[in-house]
Amino acid sequence: MTDGLPKPPSGGNGRLLPPDAGRDRPLFVVAAILVFLACIAALGARGAWLQAQRWTTDLETSLTIQIRPGESRDAEADATLAAEITAGFDGVEQATSRGRDHALALLTPWLGEGNLPDDLPLPLLVDVRTRPGSLVDTEGLQARLDAEGMTARIDDHGRWAQAVRRAAGTAQALGLGLLALLAGAAAAVIAFAARASLAARLDVIDALHLCGAEDRFIAGLFQRRFFMLGLKAGVAGAIFAGLVSLLVSLGDAPADMAFFLPQWASDPFEFVLLALAPILAGLTSAISARLAVASDLRGRW
Amino acid sequence: MRYGRGPEILRDLSFDLPRGSFQFLTGPSGAGKTSLLRLIYLAAKPSRGLISYFGRDAATLPRNELPDLRRRVGVVFQEFRLLGHMNVFDNVALPLRVAGRKRQDYAEDVAELLAWVGLGEKMNALPATLSGGEQQRVAIARAVVGQPEVLIADEPTGNVDPEMGMRLLRLFAELNKLGTTIIIATHDLQLVRMLDAPVMTLSNGHLHIRPPRSERLRMREEAEAEAEAERVSAAPAVAAPRTPDPDDPSNPDTDMTGGHDD
Numbered sequence: 001m002t003d004g005l006p007k008p009p010s011g012g013n014g015r016l017l018p019p020d021a022g023r024d025r026p027l028f029v030v031a032a033i034l035v036f037l038a039c040i041a042a043l044g045a046r047g048a049w050l051q052a053q054r055w056t057t058d059l060e061t062s063l064t065i066q067i068r069p070g071e072s073r074d075a076e077a078d079a080t081l082a083a084e085i086t087a088g089f090d091g092v093e094q095a096t097s098r099g100r101d102h103a104l105a106l107l108t109p110w111l112g113e114g115n116l117p118d119d120l121p122l123p124l125l126v127d128v129r130t131r132p133g134s135l136v137d138t139e140g141l142q143a144r145l146d147a148e149g150m151t152a153r154i155d156d157h158g159r160w161a162q163a164v165r166r167a168a169g170t171a172q173a174l175g176l177g178l179l180a181l182l183a184g185a186a187a188a189v190i191a192f193a194a195r196a197s198l199a200a201r202l203d204v205i206d207a208l209h210l211c212g213a214e215d216r217f218i219a220g221l222f223q224r225r226f227f228m229l230g231l232k233a234g235v236a237g238a239i240f241a242g243l244v245s246l247l248v249s250l251g252d253a254p255a256d257m258a259f260f261l262p263q264w265a266s267d268p269f270e271f272v273l274l275a276l277a278p279i280l281a282g283l284t285s286a287i288s289a290r291l292a293v294a295s296d297l298r299g300r301w
Numbered sequence: 302m303r304y305g306r307g308p309e310i311l312r313d314l315s316f317d318l319p320r321g322s323f324q325f326l327t328g329p330s331g332a333g334k335t336s337l338l339r340l341i342y343l344a345a346k347p348s349r350g351l352i353s354y355f356g357r358d359a360a361t362l363p364r365n366e367l368p369d370l371r372r373r374v375g376v377v378f379q380e381f382r383l384l385g386h387m388n389v390f391d392n393v394a395l396p397l398r399v400a401g402r403k404r405q406d407y408a409e410d411v412a413e414l415l416a417w418v419g420l421g422e423k424m425n426a427l428p429a430t431l432s433g434g435e436q437q438r439v440a441i442a443r444a445v446v447g448q449p450e451v452l453i454a455d456e457p458t459g460n461v462d463p464e465m466g467m468r469l470l471r472l473f474a475e476l477n478k479l480g481t482t483i484i485i486a487t488h489d490l491q492l493v494r495m496l497d498a499p500v501m502t503l504s505n506g507h508l509h510i511r512p513p514r515s516e517r518l519r520m521r522e523e524a525e526a527e528a529e530a531e532r533v534s535a536a537p538a539v540a541a542p543r544t545p546d547p548d549d550p551s552n553p554d555t556d557m558t559g560g561h562d563d
C-alpha cells in the first residue's frame with residue numbers, strides 16, 4: 001500500500017537520556033569550582049614543596065662562622081685566618097670573611113648610623129658557601145678553629161632548614177588533605193545529582209526497563225553522561241587554576257606569601273597535573289554516578 | 302493484588318494464557334484491567350498469589366533475569382509512555398537498541414513497520430507533536446518491533462478511528478498467527494466481536510472467562526440438539542424461547558459457560 005518505503009532517518013541514534021540543562025548547568029559550575037580548588041590545592045602543595053626545597057638548599061649550602069672578639073685578640077685577623085682555614089676543608093667552595101664594616105651594617109637598622117663607638121667589640125662573620133650535596137666536617141673545623149685559640153661558633157643553619165622543611169611538610173599535608181576532601185565532596189555532589197537525575201527521569205527508566213534494558217545498560221547511560229560532565233567541568237576548572245597560578249607567579253608576591261600560593265614553575269609537573277585533573281574529575285564523576293544509579297535501580301523491581 | 306494499603310482490587314483469579322492464544326480482557330473502568338496487565342508484564346509484584354511466567358515463578362524471579370523475560374514481552378501502555386525527547390523512529394527502535402542490535406541492521410525494518418501503521422511520514426516527529434491516535438500507533442509499533450512472544454496491549458485502539466482500529470486488530474491477529482500470544486484489554490465491544498476469541502471479564506476483582514463464539518455456538522448446538530431430542534421424545538411441541546443474541550457480550554444471558562468465575 002505504500003509504494004517506495006520511506007527512508008529511515010539518517011544520522012546516529014537519538015540520545016536515550018534527555019538533556020537536562022536546568023540541572024546540568026549548576027552542577028557543571030559546582031564541579032568546575034571543585035576541580036579548580038583541587039588544582040589550586042595541588043599546585044599549592046607542590047609550590048610549598050618547591051619553595052622549601054629552594055630555601056633549604058640555600059640554607060644547606062651555606063655556613064656562617066661567628067668570630068667573637070676576645071681579650072687581646074685581633075678579631076679581623078682571626079676572621080681572615082678562619083676564612084683561610086675553612087677554605088681548605090673538603091666541600092667548601094668559598095669562604096669570605098666579612099669585616100667590621102659588614103657587622104656594623106647589619107646593626108645599623110637597629111641602632112642607627114654612627115651611634116656606635118669605634119672601639120665597641122663586635123662579633124665578625126665568615127660566610128661559607130659549600131658545594132651542594134657535600135658535607136663539611138663542621139666538628140673538625142670547630143676543632144681547628146679552637147686550636148687557633150679563637151672563639152668561633154659555627155652555625156650550619158640546620159635548625160632553620162629543619163623548620164622550613166617542617167613548614168613545607170605541613171603545607172603539603174594540608175594541600176593533600178584538602179585535595180582528598182574536595183574529591184570526596186565532588187563524589188558526593190555527583191552521586192546526589194545522579195540520583196536526582198534518575199528520579200527526574202523515572203519515565204525514561206521505566207520505559208527502558210520494560211523494553212528489557214538491563215541495569216548495567218541504564219547505569220552505563222548515566223555513567224557516560226556524568227563522565228562527560230566531569231570531564232568538561234574538569235577542563236574548565238583546570239584551565240582556570242592554571243591561569244590563576246600563572247598570574248600569581250607573574251606578579252611578585254613576597255616569598256612568605258608565595259609559600260601558600262600556587263606557583264607556576266612551568267615544569268612538566270604542572271602540565272601533567274592540569275591535564276590529569278579533567279580525567280580524574282570525569283572518572284570520579286562517572287564512578288560515583290554509576291554506583292548511585294546502580295544502587296537505586298537495585299531497590300526497584 | 303493491592304496498591305499499598307488500599308483495598309485488594311484483584312483477588313482469587315486464576316487463569317492461564319496458553320502459548321499462541323489470543324484473548325480479550327474487558328471490564329468496567331477501574332475494574333483492574335491495567336493492574337492485571339501490570340502483573341503480567343512484571344511491572345508489579347502480586348501481594349499474594351502465584352504468577353508463573355514461561356515456567357518461572359515471578360515472585361522469586363531474580364532481578365537480573367527480568368530484562369530477558371521482558372524482551373520476550375511487548376507492551377502497549379494505556380498512556381503510551383513514549384519518550385518525549387526522542388523522535389518516532391528512535392522510540393520504536395528502542396527495544397532493539399536496548400537489546401544491543403545495530404542501527405543499520407534494524408533501520409529498514411523499523412521504517413517498514415512505521416509505514417505499515419501509517420506513520421512513514423512522521424518518523425522524525427517528536428511524540429508531543431503527534432495526535433493521540435498517532436502516538437498510540439507508535440506505542441504499538443514499539444511493542445511489536447522486537448517480535449515478542451507475548452504481546453500485551455492496554456486499550457490499543459482507544460484513540461483511533463474504527464477503521465484504524467480494525468487495521469491494528471488485523472496486525473495483532475497476523476502476529477497471533479505467527480505464534481505470538483496476545484492479550485488485549487479493551488472497552489471496545491465492537492472490536493471484541495470482530496474476532497473469535499475468548500473474553501475475560503473483570504468485575505469486582507473477579508475474573509470471568511467466556512470461551513470464543515465458535516465454541517459457544519458449538520455448545521449451544523449441542524444443547525439445542527439435546528433439547529430437541531428431549532422435545533421430540535416428550536411430545537407436545539412448544540415454541541422454543543427466543544435465545545438472546547450470542548454476539549452481544551454485554552448481555553450476561555449469553556454466557557453459556559457459567560461457573561467460570563472462581
Ligand SMILES: Nc1ncnc2c1ncn2[C@@H]1O[C@H](COP(=O)(O)OP(=O)(O)OP(=O)(O)O)[C@@H](O)[C@H]1O
Nearest residue numbers: 304307310328329330331332333334335336337379
Ligand atoms: N498506582 C496505583 N496506586 C494506587 N491505586 C491504584 C494504582 N493504579 C490503579 N489503582 C487503583 O486500582 C484500581 C484498578 O485500576 P486499573 O487502572 O487497573 O483499572 P482499569 O480497569 O485499567 O481501568 P480503565 O479501564 O479506566 O483503564 C482503581 O481503583 C485504581 O484507583
Ligand SMILES: [Mg+2]
Nearest residue numbers: 334335379455
Ligand atoms: Mg486501564
